[in-house]
Amino acid sequence: MFVRTESFSQFLRLYPVVSIIVFIHLLLFSVTWIPFLPEIWVYEHFAGINLYIFNGEWWRLVTPIFVHLGFSHLLFNSFSLILFAPPLERMLGKFTFTAVYLSCGIIANIATYFLKPLTYNHVGASGAIFGLFGIYVGMALFHKHLISTQNKQVIIPIVVIGLVMTFFQSNINITAHLFGLLSGIVISWLLLPIMVKKTRY
Template sequence: MIFIRYEKWRTYVKQYPVTTLLLLANIIMFIVLAISGGSKDGETLLRFGAMWKEEPYVHETWRMFTSMFLHIGFDHLLFNMFALYVFAPPIEQALGSFKYAVLYLASGVLGSAVSVWLSEWGTLSAGASGAIYGLYGAYFFIALFQRWALDEASRKTLYIILGLGIIQSFLMSNVSWSAHLGGLAAGFVVYGLMRWVHRK
């Protein structure tokens, strides 16, 4: 079962440096939001880079990147950071830090782009969900086309998480289903392209 974390913190930091940096970046930005007006305050979120589908902010494409490191409320942060802490290490170990960083960031940006495209006007959004679903997309590719790389327990866990996550995306209010599915598709495609380039 590759999704059980046995490492001590020092070992974790040494083996998964990019994941560690991502965890710290998200936590630090949450603290910055908290002391600057609150992580649920729309003006504060917008000031620090959240996406808002309104003129002229909808054209500020840099927000698709910065919004990945902002979270609306502590529960939002906790859920995403737990998923990142548990599920990211095997991908970073398999791809190497650089390719893993590309996968994570590309999935997050593309998930944000899909979210802006499909969301209603006036929607304010932020969070690492698109990038994290990108990791799930990479695992889904592995489960379908590299079955030898996942044990049965890990594969079943992945399918359960994906199923529950997609259902939750549509049933829960204030959850961006478009960012989740956009990130999932992006991770699947980006990881597949990486495998294709590697084989070539």
């Protein structure tokens, strides 16, 4: 389930939404290398800056999902997507998966807006990725027929470790991680039986 054995072309064909999301990550990150643009141009226009959201720039509840600061930040989130998102894209279908992924990220960013001060700013796909983790947790808790014991034994420790590390690393949007995870669990609990194809992983 979480071991990728596809070739590059097979991955693009089988998981188009995950591929597009990672491509957007890389594209926005590469824009920072364009000589005639300031290095922080992407951040200034697309980061989740609470004060700007308060002043009406509501797109900043969506765009931070695709923006990363630093190569390690980009690499970690993109690698997490490549590992953990494909089974859900296959299970839910590309349109439902896109809706779930964006919903978790947006809910995480809305929570960040309301619970953090106006001076707070953030970027990164972590809220949406924790939403995907929440979907798996929901499977393990409420829909055990959708996930095998072996895969449950893989994903649950990863989620627990990721959640614990949230509180021990600096510059982490704890609010986004927690509300992304919770939104995924709630979506899984309420909607997964309706959304999912008849597939067990």
